[in-house]
Each structure stands twice: as structure tokens, then as C-alpha cells.
Amino acid sequence: MDFVLRGCVCDCIDKERIDARERAYLVCVGGKSAGVFDTLPERFAGLPCTDCGGSLIIPGLTDLHVHASQYAFRGLGGDLQLLDWLNANAFPEEARFADLGYADAAYDIFVQDLLRSATTRACIFATVHTPATLRLMEKLEKAGLRALVGRVSMDRGCPPSLCESDAETAARDEEEWIIRSSDFKNVRPIITPRFVPACSDALMRRLGGLREKYSLPVQSHLSENLGEIELVRSLAPDAECYGAVYDKYGLFTGSTVMAHCVHSGAAETELMRSRGVFAAHCPECNANIASGVAPVRRFLNAGVRVGLGSDVAGGSTLCLFTAMAMAVRCSKLRAHFTGEADAPLKTEEVFYMAARGGGEMFGKVGSFEAGFDFDAVVIDDAALRSPRPLTVRERLERLIYLADGARIKAKYVAGAKVFG
Amino acid sequence: MDFVLRGCVCDCIDKERIDARERAYLVCVGGKSAGVFDTLPERFAGLPCTDCGGSLIIPGLTDLHVHASQYAFRGLGGDLQLLDWLNANAFPEEARFADLGYADAAYDIFVQDLLRSATTRACIFATVHTPATLRLMEKLEKAGLRALVGRVSMDRGCPPSLCESDAETAARDEEEWIIRSSDFKNVRPIITPRFVPACSDALMRRLGGLREKYSLPVQSHLSENLGEIELVRSLAPDAECYGAVYDKYGLFTGSTVMAHCVHSGAAETELMRSRGVFAAHCPECNANIASGVAPVRRFLNAGVRVGLGSDVAGGSTLCLFTAMAMAVRCSKLRAHFTGEADAPLKTEEVFYMAARGGGEMFGKVGSFEAGFDFDAVVIDDAALRSPRPLTVRERLERLIYLADGARIKAKYVAGAKVFG
Numbered sequence: 001m002d003f004v005l006r007g008c009v010c011d012c013i014d015k016e017r018i019d020a021r022e023r024a025y026l027v028c029v030g031g032k033s034a035g036v037f038d039t040l041p042e043r044f045a046g047l048p049c050t051d052c053g054g055s056l057i058i059p060g061l062t063d064l065h066v067h068a069s070q071y072a073f074r075g076l077g078g079d080l081q082l083l084d085w086l087n088a089n090a091f092p093e094e095a096r097f098a099d100l101g102y103a104d105a106a107y108d109i110f111v112q113d114l115l116r117s118a119t120t121r122a123c124i125f126a127t128v129h130t131p132a133t134l135r136l137m138e139k140l141e142k143a144g145l146r147a148l149v150g151r152v153s154m155d156r157g158c159p160p161s162l163c164e165s166d167a168e169t170a171a172r173d174e175e176e177w178i179i180r181s182s183d184f185k186n187v188r189p190i191i192t193p194r195f196v197p198a199c200s201d202a203l204m205r206r207l208g209g210l211r212e213k214y215s216l217p218v219q220s221h222l223s224e225n226l227g228e229i230e231l232v233r234s235l236a237p238d239a240e241c242y243g244a245v246y247d248k249y250g251l252f253t254g255s256t257v258m259a260h261c262v263h264s265g266a267a268e269t270e271l272m273r274s275r276g277v278f279a280a281h282c283p284e285c286n287a288n289i290a291s292g293v294a295p296v297r298r299f300l301n302a303g304v305r306v307g308l309g310s311d312v313a314g315g316s317t318l319c320l321f322t323a324m325a326m327a328v329r330c331s332k333l334r335a336h337f338t339g340e341a342d343a344p345l346k347t348e349e350v351f352y353m354a355a356r357g358g359g360e361m362f363g364k365v366g367s368f369e370a371g372f373d374f375d376a377v378v379i380d381d382a383a384l385r386s387p388r389p390l391t392v393r394e395r396l397e398r399l400i401y402l403a404d405g406a407r408i409k410a411k412y413v414a415g416a417k418v419f420g
Numbered sequence: 421m422d423f424v425l426r427g428c429v430c431d432c433i434d435k436e437r438i439d440a441r442e443r444a445y446l447v448c449v450g451g452k453s454a455g456v457f458d459t460l461p462e463r464f465a466g467l468p469c470t471d472c473g474g475s476l477i478i479p480g481l482t483d484l485h486v487h488a489s490q491y492a493f494r495g496l497g498g499d500l501q502l503l504d505w506l507n508a509n510a511f512p513e514e515a516r517f518a519d520l521g522y523a524d525a526a527y528d529i530f531v532q533d534l535l536r537s538a539t540t541r542a543c544i545f546a547t548v549h550t551p552a553t554l555r556l557m558e559k560l561e562k563a564g565l566r567a568l569v570g571r572v573s574m575d576r577g578c579p580p581s582l583c584e585s586d587a588e589t590a591a592r593d594e595e596e597w598i599i600r601s602s603d604f605k606n607v608r609p610i611i612t613p614r615f616v617p618a619c620s621d622a623l624m625r626r627l628g629g630l631r632e633k634y635s636l637p638v639q640s641h642l643s644e645n646l647g648e649i650e651l652v653r654s655l656a657p658d659a660e661c662y663g664a665v666y667d668k669y670g671l672f673t674g675s676t677v678m679a680h681c682v683h684s685g686a687a688e689t690e691l692m693r694s695r696g697v698f699a700a701h702c703p704e705c706n707a708n709i710a711s712g713v714a715p716v717r718r719f720l721n722a723g724v725r726v727g728l729g730s731d732v733a734g735g736s737t738l739c740l741f742t743a744m745a746m747a748v749r750c751s752k753l754r755a756h757f758t759g760e761a762d763a764p765l766k767t768e769e770v771f772y773m774a775a776r777g778g779g780e781m782f783g784k785v786g787s788f789e790a791g792f793d794f795d796a797v798v799i800d801d802a803a804l805r806s807p808r809p810l811t812v813r814e815r816l817e818r819l820i821y822l823a824d825g826a827r828i829k830a831k832y833v834a835g836a837k838v839f840g
Binding site: 096293 | 757819
């Protein structure tokens, strides 16, 4: 049960530092990391050791925002902006999940692809449908992944097929689902108001009550698109900012993830910081549906917790290396176009966001520091050939841009091998 | 020698239209396309037919701008802007190509990866070194690819190891290389002044003379970065625009490719249009090294010829599907940040740019229209699973975003199978 991996270990220390080592030992004891060592300490000498050769070993990554129910149209339909995109692409696809057979086939593909990625933890949107959402949770549990899964709450501003009849019914259905979810060991429910335009005040109030009653985390969308923000302003004219609407109902907490935050201003940023809310930065989606680029440098400077989201299917891929590369690129384009002095994001920072930054939503996750959950991904990048030797640090940077040329050999979640 | 392929054919008709067909026949006669047919015409019934099943078949793509000599550091060193990036990353790597052994190893990797991509034609920068450049040309010729390869001319503003001693020597070396290149059948030389800051007026004048004497195409860089443009303004204060410097020496012609054009204004755009110059749009590079986003919509509206470049190693990947997806995304971010009314690029437009738009640099290339060179790529996208059937047009769009999930099965260049 306890074991050692040997390989080229890249650990995430903090926002400024990657610890990259040639041929180091990584020790797992009781499902937790016991640390990274250049020479194996005597006390671990009796443990079975798997030599991963020249492969890279990195902490498991956390996808802070992904719609499992939109995976079927990944890479499609990006010619619209958010509110039209929801009506044309997202809602029609999500309506199919009333059919459990369809949900079963679609979620099979999603979970298998997630399993083969570098992601070990995820905050996932399902749909409004309880049976389909439970089916997704079963599949994730069986795959050995750790996830927070949200049955989506919505009772206004959406097609009848996805709209709950009233706040009371919606809250009753939600509570029933929460109770039925208690059987899962590694997959937990997360309160998921879709976003303010789709949730009445009455529903938000009830979701806040359920959050408190069951001590649950929360996920939703925040300040993604200018049209959406205008709509929220008309729906909640008294709120100081979009985020204040969630806060009013107790949904803006230290275990809340808010996706996007592209247009969050000073007041909203301060509210996120003071409550401990996680911002899920989703750069590919924000480009694909023309929302803009989130002011991540300002979040980091302000002390807001930040992780990365693939945001499938506003984003096209589950690959968080792609999200890292897009985060760097988009920060550069933001600086170029706005003329602001905000420094672009660096490799260390985006690696931190994908590993430790998002991992914090799940506890001590996203690093090989002793005591952290042993989430590890073994990656063979030999197909990315080079005419000269590269350092381990260089290979990690290259992987961020060229992950499709590498191969995930094995994946461990809290010490259990789930793939490879 | 003549043959038929059967599969899901996606043809590039023009900027507005993709002809996507289920299970069509694609006929090759004498190395050229004889057209796409739902039912095979009687006159082709005797030809051998390869059934590609449900695979997609698309025209070969043209990479209008790529630095073969920078491939070793793809995905690395993106934390700088152009002029610093050249000094820190590009020039030190290019200096290694004085060693023919290194060049051999590096170009082997480049050519093998290019062969396995969807690219059938490319405009390629090598280095200032004649033996290494000839070695690259040999490898491309042997691989069956068609390419325009440039020995890079530079005689100022660069490290001594890459700087030619004077314009006269540089022009003599260039002419000697042109003559030695005449043995190749499918790979041709292209006059390649690196960019204005690296080429004296005397060298530019001589390169213009060689272009005329040998009727050669031209490639260079144009208006990529604000610091570079400022430098050009100081070096050529009398020029109406950056492009006018090339034009003054007869290097701005109907067989000239100019990479980037990120900051080309109205005068430069009109000069490009009137001369028939190709703009090589390199969106990934322009994001990676923070240059900005080229005004491609304006180029298209003005009638400027536009293709796509991977621009390795400012860009990280040879994959032109990635370039297409980045072109769409970056056009959206440009529109978002500038507030200009320029419509973002659509799938049809970026497919056109990668196929027919860039292909025009090589003649009738980039379409299955009868009479075009038979460049075709067979792609198995079965690993991109879907719970519901997708149309061929949808599969092509998805491929643009998720090419790394698909597999290139076979590739044909001018009727010859070069891979698969």
C-alpha cells in the first residue's frame, strides 16, 4: 500500500517556485506524500519502488470548473457570445440528460477521458436532472477520481425542459439529491446555482440554507460576460456587485468556487478575498466565447485564491496544460491591449494555479510536500524529441505548451493507482 | 499512379464555404485532383480505390511561416518580447547550426514531425549557414514534402556568430547557395532577409537583384512588434511604412510572404494588396511573445492574400489546426479589447487561410477543385468520441480545436503518398 516512485519529479512549492529534480524519489505513505528525496531515506528502503525512468512526475492537477454535460459539443459552436451560446448550444445539449441512457453514454466518455488526463480532482457541473447526476457521480467514484459534482439549480430564464417549476420544488429536489449522494466515498455534492440570471431570489435563499445545513461547498459563475453582467444588474439593482448577490444568500464562502471573474472590479475582488472565494480562471473559454481575459495578476496581488478551469465546453479540452498555456498567452494579450502595467503570468504561476491553487479546494492537494494527498501523474514526454539535453524544468515548461505530444503513463489519487 | 480515395471529404471552396460530404470519392489523375464525387463517374471506375472508411479527408495545409532552426526550443522561453526574445532564445540556438552534426540531428526531428502533421507545403526559415540549409533541403526533398526554404540573410544587429561580414560577401554566399539548390526537384530556395533591423540597405539591394535574376520568391517579417517597428522607423526614417523598405528593393512582390503584419496600418495594407504580398498570420506566436493580434478581418476585407503560419518557435507547435483555433480566438479577443466592429474570424475563413489561402503561394494548392495539385490528408478522429452522431462539417470544426485527439493516417503530396 505504501510505495516509492522514482523519476524526474516536478513539485509545486509556491507561486514563485517549481522544484524540478532529475531522478528523485517520491514516497507515498498512507495515501499521503512523505516527501521528495534525492537519496531514499533508510526508513523507506523496504518499500516497493517503481522506477519511472526518465518520465516526469508531477502533482495531480485540479480542474476547478468543467461542465461534464457539455462534453459532447466540445470544440463546436463557438461563434456566439455567452447568453446566445447558452441558448444555442448548452441548454439543448443539457436537456438531453433527461434521458438516462443518453446521460450514461455521454458521461462514460467524459469520465474515461478525464481519467486519462492529468486531472485528479475536479469541480463539475452536471445538469438539473437528479438520476443523470447520480449516474455521473457513480462513474467518477468507480474511476477513483475525487470530485465535487453539482446538480444544477435553475428556476428562471432558461428553457422549460431545464427549468424547475418553483423554488420550493427545486430546493426539495436538491435536498433529496444531497441525501442520495451521501453513499459516495470520494465524490461529494456541491451546491450549484447555475448563475444569478437563472436563479430566483427564493431559490438562492433556499440553496444558502441547504449549504449551511449540510456544510457543503458551492460553485457558480461570476462576471463572465458584459451582457450577462448588465442582465444581473437589472435583476439585482441594489447589489454592490454581481458577487454580492451570492454573498447575500450565504453562498460566497471559503469553500466556494466562482468561474470566470473576467470583469470583476475592485469591490468584487475584495469581496472574494475577504470571503476566501476561489476564482476559477478559464482562459480558453473566455477567448472562445469572446468574454475577455480575467485580471488574474490583480487577483494574485490582492490575495484572492485562484485555480484553473478547462470549462468544457466553453473550453474545448479537458487538458489543463492547455489551460496553463492559454492563461499565459491571454495574460500577455490583456497587458498588450489594455496597456496596464500588470505583468503577464509566468510558468511557475500557472503551474501553481493548476496544481496547488485549485487543489486547495480539496484540502492539502497539488504538491508533494509531506502530508499532502498523494496525487501524482507520470508523464512520458520522449516523443517530444530534442537535439540537445533539456533540464527537467525546461521539459515541464515545454509540456505545458505541447502536452498533446506526451503520454500519460500512470495516475495516482490519494495513493491509489487509478490509471496506467 | 492514378487512384481514388473514399471517405468523408471536406473541401475548401472559398472563404465562405466548406464542402463537407459523407463518403464521397476523391480522384487523383496525374498528381492532380480530378474532383470530388458522391458517385464515382464511369470514367474513373477502373482506378484503384482506397476506402478510408469514416475518416476525414482534407486538402493538405500550407504553413506560410516556420523556423526549422528554432524547433529545438519550441514551447520554451516565452517570457520575453520580440527583440529580447531573439537575443535570448533564437540567435543562440541558430548559432548551433554552424555545426553540421547538430543541424543534421535537429533537422531530422523537424522534418519527421512535419511529415507526420497535416502540412504538405511550407515556407521555411533555416539559418545563415549554407551547409546546414542544404541539409534541411535534402531531408525535405527526401520526405516528399514541397517547401520553399530560406537561407537567412543578415548583416547587422545580430551576434557575430550569425552576422555576415558585409553585404557583398553575404550576397555572394547567397548566390552560391541558390545555385547549389538547383538540384532539388520539390524544394526551392526563397530569398530570406531576416527583417529590416538585421539587413543593411546594401544587402537588401543585392537580395532584390538576386530575386530578379533568379525569379525567386521572398519571405521576411513585417510589423510584428511595437519595439521592432520603432527600430525600423529609426533605421529607415524616410520610408512611408515598414513594408515600403522591402518594396524599395523589389522584395515586395506577388510571390512574397510577410510574417505577422500585426501592426500594419492602412498604407501598409494597401501596399500589400497592390503588390499581391501574402500575409502569414501567426496568432500563437503573436500571443506567446506578446506582439498583439493582426487585423486579419481588415486584410480580408481589403483583398490582401492571407495564410497561416505556425511560426515555430515563437509558436510552439507545427499543428496548423492549432493555428486555426488560435486565429479564431485571437480575433475575438482583438474585437473585445479594441471595441472595433471587425467581426471575429469564422471556421470557414481559418480553414481557407490554412488550405487555399496559404496554398496559393505554391500555385493551385489547398483544394480538391479539379486541376489543383493532389495534396490530401486522411485523418482518423474516432478517438474523439461522441454520444450522438456529428455531421462531417461538425467533425471538421471539432478537429480544429481538438486535433491532438485525432490521428493522421495518410498524407499525399501532388499525388504521391508520403506518409501512412
